[in-house]
Amino acid sequence: xxxxxxxxxxxxxxxxxxxxxxxxxxxxxxxxxxxxxxxxxxxxxxxxxxxxxxxxxxxxxxxxxxxxxxxxxxxxxxxxxxxxxxxxxxxxxxxxxxxxxxxxxx
Amino acid sequence: xxxxxxxxxxxxxxxxxxxxxxxxxxxxxxxxxxxxxxxxxxxxxxxxxxxxxxxxxxxxxxxxxxxxxxxxxxxxxxxxxxxxxxxxxxxxxxxxxxxxxxxxxx
DNA sequence: CACACATTTCGGAAATTGTCAATATGTAAA
DNA sequence: TTTACATATTGACAATTTCCGAAATGTGTG
Numbered sequence: 001x002x003x004x005x006x007x008x009x010x011x012x013x014x015x016x017x018x019x020x021x022x023x024x025x026x027x028x029x030x031x032x033x034x035x036x037x038x039x040x041x042x043x044x045x046x047x048x049x050x051x052x053x054x055x056x057x058x059x060x061x062x063x064x065x066x067x068x069x070x071x072x073x074x075x076x077x078x079x080x081x082x083x084x085x086x087x088x089x090x091x092x093x094x095x096x097x098x099x100x101x102x103x104x105x106x
Numbered sequence: 107x108x109x110x111x112x113x114x115x116x117x118x119x120x121x122x123x124x125x126x127x128x129x130x131x132x133x134x135x136x137x138x139x140x141x142x143x144x145x146x147x148x149x150x151x152x153x154x155x156x157x158x159x160x161x162x163x164x165x166x167x168x169x170x171x172x173x174x175x176x177x178x179x180x181x182x183x184x185x186x187x188x189x190x191x192x193x194x195x196x197x198x199x200x201x202x203x204x205x206x207x208x209x210x211x212x
Numbered sequence: 213c214a215c216a217c218a219t220t221t222c223g224g225a226a227a228t229t230g231t232c233a234a235t236a237t238g239t240a241a242a
Numbered sequence: 243t244t245t246a247c248a249t250a251t252t253g254a255c256a257a258t259t260t261c262c263g264a265a266a267t268g269t270g271t272g
Contacts, residue, residue: 005118005124006118006119006120006121006124009115009116009118009119009124010115010119010259012111012112012115013112013115013116013119014112014259014260015112018111018112018212021212022211022212025212049218049219050218050219050220051217051218051219059261059262060261060262060263061218061219061220062219062220062221062222062261062262062263062264063260063261063262064219065218065219065220065221066220066221066260066261069220081219081268081269083218083269083270084217084218084219084268084269084270085218085219086218086219086220095208095212096209098208099205099206099208099209100205102201102204102205102208103202103205105128106124106127106128106131106201116229120229120230155248155249156248156249156250157247157248157249165230165231165232166231166232166233167248167249167250168231168232168233168234168249168250168251168252169230169231169232170249171249171250171251172230172231172250172251175250187238187249189238189239189240189248190238190239190240190247190248190249191248191249192248192249192250
């Protein structure tokens with residue numbers, strides 16, 4: 001796993017994006033149940049849908065969609081589409097690598 | 107010690123600034139001896155002067171001066187003036203806090 | 213198929229950043 | 243004090259980023 005430190009730093013240098021990452025650390029505590037796709041085994045383990053994040057961030061859907069894309073391109077989030085919804089969750093692996101990179105490489 | 111994650115991320119989201127931080131991890135290996143102030147006990151422990159960093163970064167003095175200021179305001183570098191020279195060195199404390207913050211808070 | 217809804221993409225205005233040359237400041241040496 | 247050099251600040255302009263509304267795309271439902 002290699003870290004693109006520039007992309008990651010850019011992704012982290014915005015308060016809302018930083019908050020999204022923190023919120024997703026505790027989806028049950030920060031978001032309503034994700035009941036969108038009842039027939040699929042989609043629960044909070046799969047992540048949180050864009051509209052829930054958008055409601056909490058209080059920004060336009062397009063902005064939030066962009067932010068999530070930025071975070072995903074940096075490798076900090078993973079997404080999974082189920083029906084109409086895209087569920088985003090943290091990519092803990094990258095977060096761990098990032099902490100390790102800062103400790104050893106930077 | 108509290109971490110301003112946004113300021114730090116902005117400071118890190120530039121290749122040259124990232125390189126400066128890495129270069130300063132091994133001043134002896136990356137820079138010539140800093141002999142500017144012979145009467146003072148200034149060696150590489152105090153850091154590396156702006157012109158040495160500027161030569162290595164291959165950017166204008168003003169740009170490098172700016173970058174160093176950005177890194178210092180983010181708490182990632184410390185500076186010490188000795189005579190005509192300003193010596194910059196890493197602030198290991200902040201780097202450690204940053205790794206810790208990412209591991210536990212983010 | 214046609215509709216409604218979740219999300220993404222596009223286009224653009226405003227704000228920020230990158231970078232330099234020119235200028236200013238601080239300090240040592242002559 | 244005059245000069246020379248190291249660094250910092252300022253002003254300018256290009257490039258990038260932020261953020262929105264509008265339009266486009268994808269998908270389940272009637």
